[in-house]
Amino acid sequence: MSEHARDNGRDNGRDKSPGLVEKKYLTLGGIDPEQPGGAMTLQSGAELSPITLAYETLGELNQEGDNAILVCHALTGDSHVAGKYNEDDLKPGWWDVMVGPGKPMDTDRYFIICSNVLGGCMGSTGPCSENPATGKPYGLEFPVVTIGDMVRAQKRLVEHLGVTKLLAAAGGSMGGMQVLEWTVRYPGMMHAALPLATTTRHSALNIAFHEIARQAIMADPHWNQGGYYDEPGPSLGLAVARMIGHVTYLSDDAMRLKFGRNLQDKDAFSFNLADELPDFQVESYLRYQGKKFVERFDANSFLYITKAADYFDLGLQHGNGSLVQAFSKAKARFLLVSFTSDWLYPTYQVREIVTALKKNGLDVSFCEIEAHCGHDAFLLRNDRLFDLVRHFLNTTHETVRRGGSHAL
Amino acid sequence: MSEHARDNGRDNGRDKSPGLVEKKYLTLGGIDPEQPGGAMTLQSGAELSPITLAYETLGELNQEGDNAILVCHALTGDSHVAGKYNEDDLKPGWWDVMVGPGKPMDTDRYFIICSNVLGGCMGSTGPCSENPATGKPYGLEFPVVTIGDMVRAQKRLVEHLGVTKLLAAAGGSMGGMQVLEWTVRYPGMMHAALPLATTTRHSALNIAFHEIARQAIMADPHWNQGGYYDEPGPSLGLAVARMIGHVTYLSDDAMRLKFGRNLQDKDAFSFNLADELPDFQVESYLRYQGKKFVERFDANSFLYITKAADYFDLGLQHGNGSLVQAFSKAKARFLLVSFTSDWLYPTYQVREIVTALKKNGLDVSFCEIEAHCGHDAFLLRNDRLFDLVRHFLNTTHETVRRGGSHAL
Numbered sequence: 001m002s003e004h005a006r007d008n009g010r011d012n013g014r015d016k017s018p019g020l021v022e023k024k025y026l027t028l029g030g031i032d033p034e035q036p037g038g039a040m041t042l043q044s045g046a047e048l049s050p051i052t053l054a055y056e057t058l059g060e061l062n063q064e065g066d067n068a069i070l071v072c073h074a075l076t077g078d079s080h081v082a083g084k085y086n087e088d089d090l091k092p093g094w095w096d097v098m099v100g101p102g103k104p105m106d107t108d109r110y111f112i113i114c115s116n117v118l119g120g121c122m123g124s125t126g127p128c129s130e131n132p133a134t135g136k137p138y139g140l141e142f143p144v145v146t147i148g149d150m151v152r153a154q155k156r157l158v159e160h161l162g163v164t165k166l167l168a169a170a171g172g173s174m175g176g177m178q179v180l181e182w183t184v185r186y187p188g189m190m191h192a193a194l195p196l197a198t199t200t201r202h203s204a205l206n207i208a209f210h211e212i213a214r215q216a217i218m219a220d221p222h223w224n225q226g227g228y229y230d231e232p233g234p235s236l237g238l239a240v241a242r243m244i245g246h247v248t249y250l251s252d253d254a255m256r257l258k259f260g261r262n263l264q265d266k267d268a269f270s271f272n273l274a275d276e277l278p279d280f281q282v283e284s285y286l287r288y289q290g291k292k293f294v295e296r297f298d299a300n301s302f303l304y305i306t307k308a309a310d311y312f313d314l315g316l317q318h319g320n321g322s323l324v325q326a327f328s329k330a331k332a333r334f335l336l337v338s339f340t341s342d343w344l345y346p347t348y349q350v351r352e353i354v355t356a357l358k359k360n361g362l363d364v365s366f367c368e369i370e371a372h373c374g375h376d377a378f379l380l381r382n383d384r385l386f387d388l389v390r391h392f393l394n395t396t397h398e399t400v401r402r403g404g405s406h407a408l
Numbered sequence: 409m410s411e412h413a414r415d416n417g418r419d420n421g422r423d424k425s426p427g428l429v430e431k432k433y434l435t436l437g438g439i440d441p442e443q444p445g446g447a448m449t450l451q452s453g454a455e456l457s458p459i460t461l462a463y464e465t466l467g468e469l470n471q472e473g474d475n476a477i478l479v480c481h482a483l484t485g486d487s488h489v490a491g492k493y494n495e496d497d498l499k500p501g502w503w504d505v506m507v508g509p510g511k512p513m514d515t516d517r518y519f520i521i522c523s524n525v526l527g528g529c530m531g532s533t534g535p536c537s538e539n540p541a542t543g544k545p546y547g548l549e550f551p552v553v554t555i556g557d558m559v560r561a562q563k564r565l566v567e568h569l570g571v572t573k574l575l576a577a578a579g580g581s582m583g584g585m586q587v588l589e590w591t592v593r594y595p596g597m598m599h600a601a602l603p604l605a606t607t608t609r610h611s612a613l614n615i616a617f618h619e620i621a622r623q624a625i626m627a628d629p630h631w632n633q634g635g636y637y638d639e640p641g642p643s644l645g646l647a648v649a650r651m652i653g654h655v656t657y658l659s660d661d662a663m664r665l666k667f668g669r670n671l672q673d674k675d676a677f678s679f680n681l682a683d684e685l686p687d688f689q690v691e692s693y694l695r696y697q698g699k700k701f702v703e704r705f706d707a708n709s710f711l712y713i714t715k716a717a718d719y720f721d722l723g724l725q726h727g728n729g730s731l732v733q734a735f736s737k738a739k740a741r742f743l744l745v746s747f748t749s750d751w752l753y754p755t756y757q758v759r760e761i762v763t764a765l766k767k768n769g770l771d772v773s774f775c776e777i778e779a780h781c782g783h784d785a786f787l788l789r790n791d792r793l794f795d796l797v798r799h800f801l802n803t804t805h806e807t808v809r810r811g812g813s814h815a816l
Contacts, residue, residue, distance in 0.1 A: 044679035144679040204663035204690040205655070211691040212651045215698070216624055219644035225682065236627035243620045244652065247613070252754070255612035261721065269719055271452035271552040273711055274633065280718070282612040283619040290623070303681055310688070311677055313669065343751070346660070 018058050018083035018100035018107055021093070023123060027052045028156050040152065046143035050132070053157050054079045054123025055115035058099060059107035061162060066400050068163040069105055069393070070154065070190075071095065071114040072171030072178035075245070075305055076297055078122035081114035082107075097381045104389040105170070109397075113161060117178075118153045119145040119305055121298035128229065128298045139300060140226035147174070147312040151181045155189070167397060168332075170194035170389075172378035173345070174309045180353070184318045187331040192396040194389065196337045197378040199349040200314035200323055200356075206344065209248050210306040213241035217299050226300050238299045239290030246289050251341035251374030255282060315356075323356035333363035335392040337385060339377040340370050365392060426466050426491035426508035426515055429501070431531060435460045436564050448560065454551035458540070461565050462487045462531025463523035466507060467515035469570060474808050476571040477513055477801070478562065478598075479503065479522040480579030480586035483653070483713055484705055486530035489522035490515075505789045512797040513578070517805075521569060525586075526561045527553040527713050529706035536637065536706045547708060548634035555582070555720040559589045563597070575805060576740075578602035578797075580786035581753070582717045588761070592726045595739040600804040602797065604745045605786040607757040608722035608731055608764075614752065617656050618714040621649035625707050634708050646707045647698030654697050659749035659782030663690060723764075731764035741771035743800040745793060747785040748778050773800060 028040070028051045039049035056079045061068055071081050073094065082099035084092050099105040099112055116124035119142070127142035134141070158166065169179045169190055176198025183193045202210070217223055220237025228234060247255075259282040263269075269279055278284045319326030334357055338350035347368045354366045369384050371377040378385070436448070436459045447457035464487045469476055479489050481502065490507035492500050507513040507520055524532035527550070535550035542549070566574065577587045577598055584606025591601045610618070625631055628645025636642060655663075667690040671677075677687055686692045727734030742765055746758035755776045762774045777792045779785040786793070 044677075046679070140682045144677075144681060201669060203660060204667040204669070204688075205658075205660045207669070207688050208651075208655045208663065208690050208694055211686070211688070211694055212648060212655065215644075215651065215695070216627075216648045219624075219648055220627065221629060236623075240620060240624045240627055240648065243616075243623065247616045247620065250613075252611060252613045252751070255616065259612040261609060261612070261615070269452075269552075271454070273552060273715060274548045278619070280612075280615050280619070282616050286616060286619055287623070307681060343660070 018092070018096065020086060021056045021058060021080070021083035023054055023056055023079060023085070025052050025054055025123060026157055026160055028153065040149070042143055042149045043146040044144050048125070048143055048145075051118065051125045051153055052123070052129075053115045053118070053125075053153055054120075055113065055157055056080060056083075056093075057114075057161070058082055058112040059110050061111040065162065065164060066167060067109060067397065068111045068113060068158070068161070068166050070158060070166050070169040070182075071099065071105070071112055072154070072169060072175035073114060073117065074171070074173035074175045075309065076293070076302070077175070078120065079114050079116045079124075080122075081112065095379065097379075098386070098389065104386045105393065106390075110167065110393070111163075113158065113163075115154055115157050117150045117305065119150070119301060119308060121301035126298065127226065127300035127304055137229040139229065142300070142304065144307060144311075145304060146308050147177050147181050148185065148317065150308065151178050151185055154178070154182075155186055158189070164189070166190040167400065168192040168194055168393060170196070171198075172196035173198055173375065174305070177309065177312050177314075180314055181312075183330040183332050183334075184314065184326055187329055190332050191400055192335070192392070193330075193332040194335045194337075194392065195353070196385075197339055197342050197345050197350075197375055199345045200326075200353055201312060201316070202310050203349070207310045209244055210310050213244045214303050214306060216240040216244065217303060223299060226303075228299070233294075234299045235294040238294050238297065238302065239287075241299075241302060242290045242293035242297075243286045246286060248344050249374055249376045251343065251372060253341055253372040254374050254376075257372070259285065323352065324359045327356050327360045327362065330357070330360065330362060333396060334365065335388060336364065336366045337378070337388065338366075338368045339373075339375070340368060341372050342375040342377060344375040426500070426504065428494060429464045429466060429488070429491035431462055431464055431487060431493070433460050433462055433531060434565055434568055436561065448557070450551050450557045451554040452552050456533070456551055456553075459526065459533045459561055460531070460537075461523045461526070461533075461561055462528075463521060463565055464488060464491075464501075465522075465569070466490055466520040467518050469519040473570065473572060474575060475517060475805065476519045476521060476566070476569070476574050478566060478574050478577040478590070479507065479513070479520055480562070480577060480583035481522060481525065482579070482581035482583045483717065484701070484710070485583070486528065487522050487524045487532075488530075489520065503787065505787075506794070506797070512794045513801065514798075518575065518801070519571075521566065521571075523562055523565050525558045525713065527558070527709060527716060529709035532561075534706070535634065535708035535712055545637040547637065550708070550712065552715060552719075553712060554716050555585050555589050556593065556725065558716065559586050559593055562586070562590075563594055566597070572597070574598040575808065576600040576602055576801060578604070579606075580604035581606055581783065582713070585717065585720050585722075588722055589720075591738040591740050591742075592722065592734055595737050598740050599808055600743070600800070601738075601740040602743045602745075602800065603761070604793075605747055605750050605753050605758075605783055607753045608734075608761055609720060609724070610718050611757070615718045617652055618718050621652045622711050622714060624648040624652065625711060631707060634711075636707070641702075642707045643702040646702050646705065646710065647695075649707075649710060650698045650701035650705075651694045654694060656752050657782055657784045659751065659780060661749055661780040662782050665780070667693065731760065732767045735764050735768045735770065738765070738768065738770060741804060742773065743796060744772065744774045745786070745796065746774075746776045747781075747783070748776060749780050750783040750785060752783040
């Protein structure tokens, strides 16, 4: 058993929940003596140091070192992919339905790694981290990071954990972008890729929603050009930003079924615009989601991470504008999934990826899953998705065990 | 020629543009001696007085009085439906492609009436009007108005103009809601109805977008609970609200074709979040739209009018929850239109109306028009739409002339 696996030190074989997990921290300087302080030259050309990644692991890396799966989180996710931090923890990690003993990403079988992205606010270095040059939080002094930068930092974590080749990288939405970036940046370091409900580049509509959310934050005077860490932050602007995002994660159908035109604790319209209590359930829900988000997320991180997603353009960066050329570097086998009601990354965007991969002769499985719950579908319990993921990981692992097909 | 037609006093037969139009004002008190001061008891139970409507007319009411068309505007429209105010006017009215000599709503043949809605800010009584009780703008003291209240005020204007029965009422989006309300509230006062790209009730998704836009305004400290008329208003919040609305009026396709991922006056990403200049064209476009809107629209009016649209529920108010029952009052012949890429009022919503009308044995034409430009399609030049409207108005008018079918 390698050191990192012992580090993980969990025995979750006794029950069928992922059990307790621990958030850990890796400061890159500690693992790369050639780059003092762990400095990284970002895609923008800026230098960033130190860089810390918050991460969590579940399951154990086996003797062969062939069972590691990197899970990449979406826009506002974190390293807490599954399990609980303690027994009193009411809320498990964000993909607890997918990751755990006996689940599609079976922690009895696989070693799961998940880290908070660079630029985040859940333990990894980001705009709310201390700027060593000033001793204060970076704010807007933090350099703009890209999906490529995030992935380069993840690679160092994976290496630190003793993994030379991932069984798979998996993620939905912006997590899927990271997975796609992995396939062309480190093709020799992974057997398989599972990009779900994602795209190789944001459409104008995607950028538009992100930009409006950013404008909502920056319109809040408490944002103060990003310098709010000693004062109350831009909570109203950030709440509006979250509400915008939240609607794009759902679907017309899902919202009709969930809320319709139901009133919130009322029998009739208030006819009162100044009323603190909203008329409709959907209004109440959105306000609640906005409020809750403000408690856990940093507004500047939201600006930086949405920008990274908007900048992402795999074909442009890795293929001179050609997605086919970009994927000529890839070697993994692929499972791609889209969802019928996802209007953020609709099926046609995922099909473009499938086409470009197939033109490179890669091993590609693709499924459009019927789901009414919109983009969020990848996060929810879905038997079809679970079966696909379970089977795909299983066949990949077996192929690797058998010495692998040429493609792997 | 009736008094109002002489009032209109235009001769636009000489050229093929709608020519110059004039904004006029009608204060309801002047026409209804039974309601001193023109007070109206609103749906909420509140009394509102005085009530002024800003309106414009094009063409002339004929001797028979059978050629009047009421055009109802959408959320942020106004009475300026077509033509120009003066020769130097660069921008004609909002439906100039539809209304004018030789156009589908032919001003050589029809008498077009369009008024700013109650609650608006383009000349009709609304939250920025003077509250007679205080001598100051109403702000949030303005009572909540409904689509029904708007239509009741319009009816008085129509009567004032000497029209006893409209040839048709027409409008898209919230204008279509008013048209639908007309058909069940004053069925004896209209021969035909043209509700375009509209609904009988907002879905949870529609309400969600409106609510987020309202929250964006109310999050702006300059909103000041609606009391900003002596100070700079909530321009940043209102701009964000407009950007949200604007995106919902377009479509994924239209935005891809128009903007794609084009950069704005740049060859490469700025990698700078504090940059005043946006990276992408679509960002620049949205910011511009937000800014322009703030110059012409009142934030409180935006709150009131979006609320009126959200409250609208024709089946609930006029049919005890049954749309079929609500339309049992209607007598008009109908032309309904939806657009394939309209995700604000998708075709299924318009089909619900068609079904309910047909169950009442009404004369209904419906067409889903292939268009990639989203909800905005009803405002744009579209040969299919124009042919439908022209033909429908023509046959309606001819039927009326011939003494009318029983249905008319």
